[in-house]
Amino acid sequence: MQRIDLRSDTVTTPTEEMRRAMAAAEVGDDVYGEDPTVLRLEEAAAERMGKEAALFVPSGTMGNLVAVLTHTTRGDEILLEAESHIYDYEVGGLSAVAGAVPRLIEGRRGKFGPDDVRAAVRAPNIHFPRPSLLCIENTHNRAGGTVWTPEEVRAVARAAQDLGLRVHMDGARIFNAAVALGCSAAELAAPVDSVMFCISKGLGAPVGSLLCGSREFILAARKNRKMVGGGMRQAGVIAAAGLVALDTMVERLAEDHENARRLAEGLSSIPGFRVEPEAVQTNMVMADVTGTGRDAPTVVAMLADEGVLANAMDSRVVRFVTHKDVSAADIDAALAAIGRAVATLR
Ligand SMILES: Cc1ncc(COP(=O)(O)O)c(C=O)c1O
Structure with missing residues (x-):
């Protein structure tokens, strides 16, 4: 995986x-x-x-x-x-x-x-x-x-x-x-x-x-x-x-910001995830996952089972950070994996 x-x-x-x-x-x-x-x-x-x-x-x-x-x-x-x-x-x-x-x-x-x-x-x-x-x-x-x-x-x-x-x-x-x-x-x-x-x-x-x-x-x-x-x-x-x-490595940070926006847009259409793509200014995306019916640490564990690692910021919010070792294709793969993880909840 x-x-x-x-x-x-x-x-x-x-x-x-x-x-x-x-x-x-x-x-x-x-x-x-x-x-x-x-x-x-x-x-x-x-x-x-x-x-x-x-x-x-x-x-x-x-x-x-x-x-x-x-x-x-x-x-x-x-x-x-x-x-x-x-x-x-x-x-x-x-x-x-x-x-x-x-x-x-x-x-x-x-x-x-x-x-x-x-x-x-x-x-x-x-x-x-x-x-x-x-x-x-x-x-x-x-x-x-x-x-x-x-x-x-x-x-x-x-x-x-x-x-x-x-x-x-x-x-x-x-x-x-x-x-x-x-x-x-x-x-x-x-x-x-x-x-x-x-x-x-x-x-x-x-x-x-x-x-x-x-x-x-x-x-x-x-x-x-x-x-x-x-x-x-x-x-x-x-x-x-x-x-x-x-x-x-400075100028290329723009790529990370683009990937963060791509991720935010994708996450905003995943059921139970609430994201404000317009709030994404740099390389971080915060998703409120209360709509999934699970708390953030549980969602983080479910995503890890699908190969996507993220951090729980508190009981409601999961943070995703883009960086040089993650490509746009990886973001698409992550979105697909997150979609699969969330689908198991319904
Ligand atoms: C805003 C901010 N300040 C300071 C630090 C501390 O850096 P370090 O982990 O190198 O101690 C971090 C680490 O993530 C950070 O996000």
């Missing part, structure tokens, strides 16, 4: 060109600042984000944690969207490791506006933690890969910065946003103080993320990365794949 893995774009495997670059990578000890391939990747990342400097970290989670550690002091308050990855899926590191107190903003499809920021920041008072950081997520994972435009980013960033806060963007999939909007990642990142993006998701590299910001911020972040155990040695072996990812 064909296995079509739509659980996440993190399941992508490196391309042949990446494997060749990894095998040939020139390396050194990066904790000494001597790995030329890591230095090249950091330079390329900073340039793509329009920032002064960048830091290679093993994961998006560590990139976000290091950003929080660097922007805040223990006991500070951080404003985050209620379903943001940093709050929901990073093991509470913002509090457990950085000592920060989250203050949640209810988003609409993962987004909010400057008024929401102003409403969330309380006037200084001896009782309150000091609000010092706003985080936004572009694209927003739990909201289904939704995109913040440069104007939307600018508006919330300005509101936060006017109130004395810094702004960090969890841009794990910032290139999906940029490709969907037809703008550069640098335009999206221009208003924020720091941005993290992943090379290990839709871009297909095996490991790693980049945290980008001012030279001064990255200098401090480098020390925090060392503190949380992220100082890597001959990391050029993995950074080499990241350079190939930035050179060859």
Whole structure:
């Protein structure tokens, strides 16, 4: 049986060109600042984000944690969207490791506006933690890969910065946003103080993320990365794949977005699945499966029996993610398999 893995774009495997670059990578000890391939990747990342400097970290989670550690002091308050990855899926590191107190903003499809920021920041008072950081997520994972435009980013960033806060963007999939909007990642990142993006998701590299910001911020972040155990040695072996990812894998994300729309349209005609194809902006499709009479984990198990892997987001919603290792023909095969699985329910 064909296995079509739509659980996440993190399941992508490196391309042949990446494997060749990894095998040939020139390396050194990066904790000494001597790995030329890591230095090249950091330079390329900073340039793509329009920032002064960048830091290679093993994961998006560590990139976000290091950003929080660097922007805040223990006991500070951080404003985050209620379903943001940093709050929901990073093991509470913002509090457990950085000592920060989250203050949640209810988003609409993962987004909010400057008024929401102003409403969330309380006037200084001896009782309150000091609000010092706003985080936004572009694209927003739990909201289904939704995109913040440069104007939307600018508006919330300005509101936060006017109130004395810094702004960090969890841009794990910032290139999906940029490709969907037809703008550069640098335009999206221009208003924020720091941005993290992943090379290990839709871009297909095996490991790693980049945290980008001012030279001064990255200098401090480098020390925090060392503190949380992220100082890597001959990391050029993995950074080499990241350079190939930035050179060859960004523009093709448009294909993943097309496949996501194709999937959404197909799913919307499967009985019991409720999908809004017009809500699909990038490479994620959220399907409410309550109409099948089964909960999402049960539907996920049924689909797995037909060779289609997806993730249950909660009891009602199944998430499908398209990526470079899934073709349009695979999407059609997945739709046929899902149709077969659902037919057994009637
Ligand atoms: C929006 C977002 N931020 C951060 C991360 C964390 O990345 P990693 O899995 O590399 O720690 C993810 C992972 O899926 C994500 O979706």
